[in-house]
Amino acid sequence: MRILGKDGSSGEVKVLPETDDDIWHLYNVICVGDLVTASTTRRDEKADDKLRAERAEKKRMTLGVRVEKIEYDGDGLRMRLLGVIEEGPQDIGQHHTLMIEPGEPLRIGKEHWKQTQMDRLETAARDTVKPRIVFVSLDQDEATVAVLRQSGLKEVVTVRSMRAGKQYDEKGKPFDYHGEIISKLSAVATPDMPLVLLGPGFEKETLADDIKRLPKGTFGSVYVQHTGQSGMVGVNELIKSGMGAAILRESSVGVEMEAVENLMTQIGKNGLATYGPAEVASASEAGAVETLLVLDSVLREKDLDDVVRAVENQKGRVIVVSEDHDAGRQLASLGGVGAILRYAV
Structure with missing residues (x-):
């Protein structure tokens, strides 16, 4: 922007x-x-x-x-x-x-x-230069390709290995599982996008070796991460766990998911957290909000400028959370507004 x-x-x-x-x-x-x-x-x-x-x-x-x-x-x-x-x-x-x-x-x-609308435009202007992130979450049976955008996590395509069924393509040639994944990646990934391979077992390492044999510059930096599950569940597991690579932590969606996870942890142990528009507004007036989390759809529908200004004036942090990923849906279940506190109120 x-x-x-x-x-x-x-x-x-x-x-x-x-x-x-x-x-x-x-x-x-x-x-x-x-x-x-x-x-x-x-x-x-x-x-x-x-x-x-x-x-x-x-x-x-x-x-x-x-x-x-x-x-x-x-x-x-x-x-x-x-x-x-x-x-x-x-x-x-x-x-x-x-x-x-x-x-x-x-x-x-x-x-x-x-003010939140102007902040949104300025954030978009800053974040335009940041590359997206492409995930391949796979095991021996299938691979899910997903893209992490500022707007959320989007599943692109799923490729099945055919190892348990038909192992030949329509021309009678052996089906190339990794070749098919790389073909799908070529449609969404560019050399400036980090590529994250994840999942259980050793399939991700084998795919990483195949990608390394491609001409230099075909894809961006490749990261290999272990998760307990594959598919979109594995991608969300990776992001929630801290995401391993520093570039993932710098992504806006990664920041949002970590913040919501922290909020849910604090709520679960009755710790320094509160949620709901009225409760968060009260905490912000008391200067107790360390991190304010607001769902993007709530900002579209309600004027929360006073709450946002109160938090920022107290040197607090404001995170706008997209409704298009798991963390956003969790925050929506809490009324779309939550806060991590400096002290109990």
Whole structure:
């Protein structure tokens, strides 16, 4: 994400989303009622009714749309903003849909910017340069490829070894389990992405040896980690356990999962923790919050700026947790807000 400009008088911020993760950040910033201005396509109003009925050619133009509905595609990682045109060369007062995708700048106008929303944009601008992380969680029977994005942990594909069944491909050749995994990895991994191989047994080490024989630069740094289970369960186990490699600890999702795990541990032993909006607000007023954890969907729906400012003024830490991974779902079960405390209140 690049922040291209801020206009305090109009309440507008101009940004350029550069990655699909940036679309997720914008989903957490843009609200119903905002005026969003972006380049889009729309049919020419000068065409007569007959031509419009015959699907006249669309032209590119810049339109400002007052947002009435937001649709986010978590798999495709793009966003649709539906609303009424308020600014532009034509069709003022009519409905239109803006498609928000990487590489296209847009202006976001709000009557009031929450501090947490500006913080989200600035965090996105800082984190754009951080590489994603690709996991292969495997055993002798199957391998799961997953990608750790800022927006959460996403399963990409599962490859079965065929060792217990059909061992030949459609052309009658022996099925190459590791070759198939590497083929799937080539579609999602780039040389700047760390690659983590994990699971029980020795299959991960054998795959690591095969990857090392590939041309230099095919993939990024390769880390091999042992877990008790394979699949997505194994990936979550690895992240919760401390993640071994330093680069995993630096990822935003890794930080979130560790923080929620710490919160759940403190709650489980009746320690220095509290949860729920009212309880956390009370603790923040008392200056007792060391780490505040807030679910991203709660920040979209509620104004928690006062709580966030109180924690930050007391030198506390604020972590926004994605709802798209296990830790987010755990925090959601606690009301979407939790806090690790300096002392009991």
